[in-house]
Amino acid sequence: MRSREERGVDPAAPAEPVARRAALVVPLPRRRDTVHLAQALAPALAPGDLLVLTGDLGAGKTFFARALLRALGLPTTVAVTSPTFGLVQEYAARLPVVHADLYRLGSPDELRELGLRERRADAVLCVEWGAPYVADLGGDALELAFCLEPGRAVVLRPGGARARGLARAAAGGPDRRAARARGRAC
Numbered sequence: 001m002r003s004r005e006e007r008g009v010d011p012a013a014p015a016e017p018v019a020r021r022a023a024l025v026v027p028l029p030r031r032r033d034t035v036h037l038a039q040a041l042a043p044a045l046a047p048g049d050l051l052v053l054t055g056d057l058g059a060g061k062t063f064f065a066r067a068l069l070r071a072l073g074l075p076t077t078v079a080v081t082s083p084t085f086g087l088v089q090e091y092a093a094r095l096p097v098v099h100a101d102l103y104r105l106g107s108p109d110e111l112r113e114l115g116l117r118e119r120r121a122d123a124v125l126c127v128e129w130g131a132p133y134v135a136d137l138g139g140d141a142l143e144l145a146f147c148l149e150p151g152r153a154v155v156l157r158p159g160g161a162r163a164r165g166l167a168r169a170a171a172g173g174p175d176r177r178a179a180r181a182r183g184r185a186c
């Protein structure tokens with residue numbers, strides 16, 4: 001398989017153009033802050049929503065996806081593991097949720113074979129390493145860019161009107177300290 005660089009895939013590129021002032025940053029110093037972020041976002045979600053999780057290895061994408069599924073009522077008896085090898089895993093939470101990890105995706109053709117875009121008709125899509133494929137997945141994604149430096153945080157970058165509402169919900173939890181994401185690199 002060709003490397004991501006050979007394929008011209010830049011995982012650090014923003015998923016969609018976004019007005020700078022629309023991006024919000026929420027600090028996540030403790031695991032429980034990531035759990036609170038998921039709990040704030042979950043009630044606002046509906047089938048058709050696209051969440052794209054970006055950030056370095058170990059930045060907290062799968063941890064967030066698991067917290068989101070728990071916040072959507074998935075019992076702890078159902079394990080949520082990284083779908084890196086199978087690429088896609090589906091869960092029957094309060095809403096159907098499709099959790100994908102596209103790190104090892106070979107090409108946009110392979111993406112079409114996975115049928116992810118079609119799943120937006122009836123499920124929430126939560127896609128790790130999905131930034132290069134937002135257009136193929138139908139756009140209007142909320143990108144959640146998890147950063148480790150200068151401290152754990154998430155930058156919320158909405159790519160459309162629906163995603164802007166989701167960003168406000170995620171940033172508006174009880175003890176949130178969201179701020180404009182000026183100057184954040186990730």
Ligand SMILES: Nc1ncnc2c1ncn2[C@@H]1O[C@H](COP(=O)(O)OP(=O)(O)OP(=O)(O)O)[C@@H](O)[C@H]1O
Pocket residue numbers: 028029030031032033034055056057058059060061062063064082128146152
């Ligand atoms: N505030 C925090 N939020 C999320 N995870 C945290 C936090 N603090 C520590 N961690 C730990 O960081 C790790 C994040 O790993 P995770 O598998 O979620 O990363 P990832 O971004 O999905 O990586 P990959 O790109 O390899 O899929 C977990 O071990 C988690 O317990």
Ligand SMILES: [Mg+2]
Pocket residue numbers: 061062063082101128
């Ligand atoms: Mg992961």
